[in-house]
Amino acid sequence: MTAVFDRDALSEALGQTGQGDRAAFRRVYEATSAKLMGVCLRILSDRQLAEDVMQDIYLTVWNKAASFDPARASPITWLVTIARNRSIDRLRAGGVARNSVPVDAAYDLADDGPSALEQVQLADEAGRLGVCLDELDEKVSRVIRTAFFEGVTYEVLAQREETPLGTMKSWIRRGLLKLRSCLEQ
Amino acid sequence: MTASDHDDRIARAGEYALRVLDPAEEAEARAEAARDPAFGAEVDRWNSRLSQLADGIAPVEPSPGLWPRILAVTGVAANDNAVRFWRRWAIGSTGLLAASLVAVVVMVSRPEPVITTPPAPTASLTRVATLKLDNGAAAMTLVYDSATGELYLAPTSEMEGDTRIPHLWLVMPDNAGVQLVGAIDGHDTSRHNLQGVMVGQATQAIAVAVSMEQPGHTPHADHPDGPVVAQGEFQPL
Structure with a gap:
């Protein structure tokens, strides 16, 4: 099996x-x-x-x-x-x-x-993503992981973090771009 | 395209892959991925990056009943055994179920089976059975939905090459005998809708069996005339 x-x-x-x-x-x-x-x-x-x-x-x-x-x-x-x-x-x-x-x-x-x-x-790259996520701001890394593991939207993340929706979007968008740069290094 | 437009596009592909967009934004991004291969490729790259997070999720074995369900919905039946059992199957079966069927025939003397009306099923209960030959090879997968009476049968290629007609039987609990469902297609997947008391009987039955009958012959509803060649217990899902 x-x-x-x-x-x-x-x-x-x-x-x-x-x-x-x-x-x-x-x-x-x-x-x-x-x-x-x-x-x-x-x-x-x-x-x-x-x-x-x-x-x-x-x-x-x-x-x-x-x-x-x-x-x-x-x-x-x-x-x-x-x-x-x-x-x-x-x-x-x-x-x-x-x-x-x-x-x-x-x-x-x-x-x-x-x-x-x-x-x-x-x-093959397993592990590399974790390293790059850890380089992000702790709260940004946390919400990206939560989004992945729980399948929740910006709106839910904003409510949970008690953060304005626009702020949450900006955290994640900037976080994703940093993540991409880190992974391409 | 400016550098910031480029970044915006990459971030949008990322948030679409991450599934954080609201339904309207998501629909828009899905449409864009479908019409713009470059954006679609960017989404693929994000899926590739993000799926690495799944390494952190511990594997969980699904229940053994899942694979038969998948076989049923895909219309595929497992056939790891290349030997065609119908050709080598000798007339008559020494299986335990065959013996019990003979006992039932002796016990039930009335030609018409006595049918007690079972309680109508109230909730949907999907039941599956894998009918196996004596050698353990799967002959057919059966899925039954008690709410709709829908019966789905997916035979393996083990059934090929036999000119006899397979008949499906319900094995009732408490030594209540067997009940003929009817002739079935032994070569291809088929759907049936059970009617009347049969709906409840199929919900109560503990197992199902297949007998092989001569073409043109319909056995009595309470006992097969041909050999019982495959059987399987019902499992709830």
């Missing part, structure tokens, strides 16, 4: 899935489902809901694997992006009663868990 897949093997399996290869689809599922379930659960905080979204995600993977382009994205980026976006769509569509978990607590949880690398070898 815990097949270790490197980026090339996962790309290849996705490509085969795009050609209707059922065994390859199963390999993609086995290599990535725990990772994507973690992402869905992090955003939705409800196992049942997360599994409903997972069903949609893998239906999308099955239908769209042919459009996956390894030159444009790593396979795990492609999958994580689908998982995160689908979870956020569901969160916003359905008035999900979400128990907000402080970002710090989420980090403790993640740090104690098994390494994601046990299942899927993620982006």
Whole structure:
């Protein structure tokens, strides 16, 4: 079950899935489902809901694997992006009663868990983003992480931080540009 | 394009990828990404950068029932075993379920099955079953929605090459026997809508089974005439 897949093997399996290869689809599922379930659960905080979204995600993977382009994205980026976006769509569509978990607590949880690398070898740059985020102002780094992990909008972030909406937008926009420069160094 | 326009565009691609925009702004950015490949590529780059944050999320195993659900909605059934069981399957089955079916036939002497009206299901309850052969290979995935009576069947290619007609059976709890659902397509996915008492029976059934019947022959509703070749327990989702 815990097949270790490197980026090339996962790309290849996705490509085969795009050609209707059922065994390859199963390999993609086995290599990535725990990772994507973690992402869905992090955003939705409800196992049942997360599994409903997972069903949609893998239906999308099955239908769209042919459009996956390894030159444009790593396979795990492609999958994580689908998982995160689908979870956020569901969160916003359905008035999900979400128990907000402080970002710090989420980090403790993640740090104690098994390494994601046990299942899927993620982006080669993994870790670099964390370094660059830590170079940002602490509150800016915090709200970017919260936005990523909880799928909340500017408006919600502004309310939580008790900051005007315009200020929140400016924090994040400037933070993103700094992040980009840092990552491109 | 000035340097600040350029930065603005990159930041907008970033906030779109991060999903912090309100619905109207998000729709606008989505439209831009669709019509402008350069903006779309910028969004891809942000997704690539931001997805690294997912490294900090601990993996969580989904429940074992998820994969059968995915198989059902994709119309794909697992087929890791290349051997076509229908060709090598000998007439008759020594499986436990087959034995219990024989016992049921002996016990139930009335030709028409006695059907007790079950309570109508009030909430949606999706049930799945993977019907397996004696050797453990999956023959079919079944998904049933008790709220709508909708039954979805996804056979594997294990069913190919047999001229007999597969029939689906419900195995009822408390030794209440079996109930014929009907002939099914053993080669392709199919949808059925159960009607009347069958809706409740499928909600109560503990397992499902497939028997192989001769073409043109319909068995009595309470016992198969051909061999029972595959079976699987119902699992709630």
